[in-house]
Amino acid sequence: MTATTTVEDVVDQPLGVYTRPTGGNGWRDWITTVDHKKIGILYGVAALFFFVVGGIEALLIRLQLATPNGTVLGADMYNQVFTMHGVTMIFLAAMPLSAAFANYLIPLQIGARDVAFPRLNALSFWAFLAGGIVLNLSWVMGGAPDGGWFGYAPNTGIVFSPSPGMDFYALGLQITGVASLMSSINLTVTVLNMRAPGMTLFRMPVFTWMMLVTQLLLVFAMPVIAVALFLLTFSRLFGARFFDPSVGGDALLWQHLFWIFGHPEVYILILPSFGIISEVIPTFSRKPIFGYPFMVFSGIAIGFMGWGVWAHHMFVSGIGPISVAAFSLSTMFIAVPTGVKILNWMATMWGGRIKFSAPMLFAVGVVSMFTIGGLSGVTHAISPADTQQTDTYYIVAHFHYVIFGGIVFGLFAGLYFWWPKVFGHMLSDGVGKVNFWVMLVGFNLTFGPMHVLGLQGMSRRIDSYSPGFGFELWNMVSTIGSFLIALSIAIFVVNVIMSAMKARGQAPCGPDPWDARSLEWLTPNPTPVHNFDEVPVVESLDEFWHRKYGTDDDGRVVRVASAEEVCEDGSAVGVHLPPPSFWPIVFASGLPFIALGLIFNLWLTVPGGLLVVMAIYAWIFEPVDDPDAAHGDHDDHEGDEAAADTIEEAPVV
Amino acid sequence: MSDTATSDHATTTGMTHNKLAMWVFLGSECLLFGALISTYLVYRGRFASGPAPGDIFDIPFTSVSSFVLLMSSLTMVLALSAIKRGDLRNNRLWLLTTALLGSLFIGGQVYEFTTFFREGLGYTTSPFSSAFFTLTGFHGVHVSLGIIMLMSMFISSLRGSLRKEHSETVEIIGLYWHFVDIVWIFIFTVIYLVPSPTS
Ligand code: HEM
Ligand SMILES: [Cu+2]
Numbered sequence: 001m002t003a004t005t006t007v008e009d010v011v012d013q014p015l016g017v018y019t020r021p022t023g024g025n026g027w028r029d030w031i032t033t034v035d036h037k038k039i040g041i042l043y044g045v046a047a048l049f050f051f052v053v054g055g056i057e058a059l060l061i062r063l064q065l066a067t068p069n070g071t072v073l074g075a076d077m078y079n080q081v082f083t084m085h086g087v088t089m090i091f092l093a094a095m096p097l098s099a100a101f102a103n104y105l106i107p108l109q110i111g112a113r114d115v116a117f118p119r120l121n122a123l124s125f126w127a128f129l130a131g132g133i134v135l136n137l138s139w140v141m142g143g144a145p146d147g148g149w150f151g152y153a154p155n156t157g158i159v160f161s162p163s164p165g166m167d168f169y170a171l172g173l174q175i176t177g178v179a180s181l182m183s184s185i186n187l188t189v190t191v192l193n194m195r196a197p198g199m200t201l202f203r204m205p206v207f208t209w210m211m212l213v214t215q216l217l218l219v220f221a222m223p224v225i226a227v228a229l230f231l232l233t234f235s236r237l238f239g240a241r242f243f244d245p246s247v248g249g250d251a252l253l254w255q256h257l258f259w260i261f262g263h264p265e266v267y268i269l270i271l272p273s274f275g276i277i278s279e280v281i282p283t284f285s286r287k288p289i290f291g292y293p294f295m296v297f298s299g300i301a302i303g304f305m306g307w308g309v310w311a312h313h314m315f316v317s318g319i320g321p322i323s324v325a326a327f328s329l330s331t332m333f334i335a336v337p338t339g340v341k342i343l344n345w346m347a348t349m350w351g352g353r354i355k356f357s358a359p360m361l362f363a364v365g366v367v368s369m370f371t372i373g374g375l376s377g378v379t380h381a382i383s384p385a386d387t388q389q390t391d392t393y394y395i396v397a398h399f400h401y402v403i404f405g406g407i408v409f410g411l412f413a414g415l416y417f418w419w420p421k422v423f424g425h426m427l428s429d430g431v432g433k434v435n436f437w438v439m440l441v442g443f444n445l446t447f448g449p450m451h452v453l454g455l456q457g458m459s460r461r462i463d464s465y466s467p468g469f470g471f472e473l474w475n476m477v478s479t480i481g482s483f484l485i486a487l488s489i490a491i492f493v494v495n496v497i498m499s500a501m502k503a504r505g506q507a508p509c510g511p512d513p514w515d516a517r518s519l520e521w522l523t524p525n526p527t528p529v530h531n532f533d534e535v536p537v538v539e540s541l542d543e544f545w546h547r548k549y550g551t552d553d554d555g556r557v558v559r560v561a562s563a564e565e566v567c568e569d570g571s572a573v574g575v576h577l578p579p580p581s582f583w584p585i586v587f588a589s590g591l592p593f594i595a596l597g598l599i600f601n602l603w604l605t606v607p608g609g610l611l612v613v614m615a616i617y618a619w620i621f622e623p624v625d626d627p628d629a630a631h632g633d634h635d636d637h638e639g640d641e642a643a644a645d646t647i648e649e650a651p652v653v
Numbered sequence: 654m655s656d657t658a659t660s661d662h663a664t665t666t667g668m669t670h671n672k673l674a675m676w677v678f679l680g681s682e683c684l685l686f687g688a689l690i691s692t693y694l695v696y697r698g699r700f701a702s703g704p705a706p707g708d709i710f711d712i713p714f715t716s717v718s719s720f721v722l723l724m725s726s727l728t729m730v731l732a733l734s735a736i737k738r739g740d741l742r743n744n745r746l747w748l749l750t751t752a753l754l755g756s757l758f759i760g761g762q763v764y765e766f767t768t769f770f771r772e773g774l775g776y777t778t779s780p781f782s783s784a785f786f787t788l789t790g791f792h793g794v795h796v797s798l799g800i801i802m803l804m805s806m807f808i809s810s811l812r813g814s815l816r817k818e819h820s821e822t823v824e825i826i827g828l829y830w831h832f833v834d835i836v837w838i839f840i841f842t843v844i845y846l847v848p849s850p851t852s
Pocket of ligand 2: 263266309310312313
């Protein structure tokens with residue numbers, strides 16, 4: 001490698017005025033980082049914060065509904081709280097927590113040193129955070145969104161929802177949507193383009209596969225909700241007539257656009273969790289995953305079929321008998337690949353020497369609880385039955401069994417499983433088991449009774465009910481259950497704090513605490529900043545496991561190497577990494593101003609727009625390389641010729 | 654070069670990150686325009702008491718401006734082939750021509766919008782008018798962003814920093830430009846060529 005420039009040349013560069021921040025460990029390092037691992041942690045922290053916010057909103061809902069004629073929240077406040085609960089949990093908790101896992105693990109599982117576009121990755125995180133802040137600012141700036149997470153127009157038009165809440169909804173989600181889109185393009189390119197030698201597509205761990213399908217779903221689903229949100233924004237702010245029935249505006253247009261996004265979205269939510277437990281279950285069953293190709297292809301099938309079922313959310317909207325019949329059928333079919341997965345997980349466990357550590361408990365929780373939700377989903381697919389179920393608590397029961405039972409349990413499995421990878425110490429397994437059981441009981445107490453309430457005819461989205469319909473008992477049970485869930489989250493937080501305190505001053509937990517199978521465990525715990533000392537050469541699926549185990553003369557599986565022998569020690573020096581950058585956070589900080597400006601005073605969009613434009617230009621002309629430390633940040637700089645090439649190969653220090 | 658974090662010298666697919674990302678992004682854009690075009694199709698007959706599409710469109714005029722936009726794809730190809738040959742002068746010439754043709758198209762759109770407005774078709778007149786202006790407006794914004802990128806490349810070239818080795822940048826922005834053109838072919842067909850309802 002030859003040096004073609006010196007530090008002096010860089011300073012001489014007219015464009016070198018945009019110096020890049022150098023690494024460190026304080027708060028500045030976190031806000032300028034482009035390291036996929038740190039960004040993953042940032043996503044995780046923000047998502048867990050919003051998870052608690054959304055959880056408090058859920059408890060308020062349950063308090064209001066605990067008894068008939070509840071008075072905890074008024075009708076208007078109830079609408080705001082249940083809307084923000086759904087929006088927060090889906091867009092600000094579940095999706096970003098999945099993004100945390102995707103960011104941290106994808107590069108490690110494919111043997112890469114970072115994602116394809118590190119700065120864009122940072123921008124994705126900060127833009128997501130900006131969107132989350134915009135959404136929640138609504139609480140103190142005229143009222144939160146009150147039209148449900150599905151935002152049905154014309155109900156969410158200015159006539160029926162005159163507070164600025166739905167503007168915050170439309171613009172806040174627009175921002176988080178752009179963030180998701182950028183991140184999905186980034187991760188798609190990463191998986192397709194940055195695999196280590198030998199890492200063919202069919203040697204990728206199932207987690208990476210499911211994440212790839214998720215990213216592709218995002219790539220194609222995000223623009224659809226973007227259009228829906230634009231139409232709503234233009235209608236509310238500029239008087240466009242898209243949703244005005246008095247001049248021929250269509251009441252179903254929004255529903256179609258929203259659910260064409262919305263159904264793929266539910267798979268965007270669930271597939272990461274499927275990926276997580278597909279890593280956890282084989283590890284703790286001490287067997288390879290059963291039917292790897294079926295796992296992968298059923299994931300891909302879900303990705304395709306997810307586009308053909310959206311109108312099952314509209315069975316009673318008047319879409320006509322032929323559409324209803326067609327979507328009824330397609331919805332029944334989509335349960336097939338999902339069932340394939342469930343059978344494969346069970347077959348993986350079958351005959352395995354199962355170890356029920358906390359991650360495994362949560363994973364088994366997914367397999368069982370998600371199945372209940374999938375089955376109630378099939379009952380909605382039968383449209384005559386759904387005519388009775390729709391808009392009742394039966395639907396609420398369904399989607400909480402798939403979302404809480406399927407996604408939250410899966411994400412917790414992932415947290416317990418990869419915690420040592422990220423932080424270098426384990427979470428207490430004993431406390432984790434308590435965490436699981438309390439959560440499992442609380443979850444079933446909360447959402448199980450909703451099946452009954454729904455079949456008894458209790459409507460969803462309504463702020464109170466009268467006594468005498470037989471709703472009292474099960475609502476009270478459900479509220480009690482919700483506080484048990486809150487307790488289980490508190491147990492998790494205690495576990496995090498106690499484990500961190502116990503680990504302080506002690507050596508890291510050592511490599512491979514779970515006897516795991518995939519490539520990320522090849523690096524030491526916690527992962528060093530450069531990931532791999534040496535880019536691994538991959539020879540099989542479950543590469544890491546195959547480096548530890550072989551077969552003896554009789555064909556029996558025997559251990560051939562200890563984890564210490566196989567794992568790297570993280571001692572590589574002089575590895576070139578993309579340098580940090582200020583501009584992602586500067587770019588993202590302009591976005592809330594633009595949103596607030598559109599809602600309140602157009603002048604505010606000027607500073608917002610200036611911040612964004614300045615960040616874009618600075619970004620492009622930023623020296624792509626920190627001459628002192630790095631090389632090869634050939635990331636996201638189209639049109640960035642000036643700086644790119646002269647500093648092509650900086651001297652290595 | 655295995656020690657680089659994000660080296661695009663050797664990618665798994667052989668395509669650079671930037672180009673692959675542009676392809677994925679354009680895939681996403683298909684759905685954006687797909688949703689906007691669908692909205693227009695739903696609303697083309699719903700003009701309330703305002704002007705109907707069939708009454709107001711000036712098809713010869715729009716055909717000419719569409720032709721201008723299509724020609725800009727040709728000049729974009731010429732710009733790329735010039736820089737690939739290392740012919741920077743012609744590269745600049747064709748980049749500028751492409752940007753000018755794009756601007757001409759945008760000028761035509763501004764003229765069309767103002768004419769329609771004078772004839773009583775405002776943004777808030779009817780679902781048809783809102784859908785029309787939103788769809789063509791989004792396309793116009795895409796063309797305008799393309800023009801900004803073309804001019805940025807033109808200026809880089811004047812400053813000597815867009816050279817033969819950077820032909821891929823021209824190629825990637827060219828991909829975007831051709832995509833925006835192809836989308837216009839769809840929009841032009843759907844809005845103007847398919848016979849529109851009259852009042
Ligand atoms: C076996 C697969 C599934 C089937 C057959 C299915 C079917 C359905 C149907 C027909 C509805 C509409 C019911 C109505 O509103 O009347 C529905 C609602 C819903 N489903 Fe599923 N579903 C499945 C899996 C999932 C998954 C995996 C998720 C999320 C991860 C999910 C989340 C939802 C949500 C959030 C709603 C309610 C949306 C709303 O109205 O707010 N479903 N499901
Ligand atoms: Cu659905």
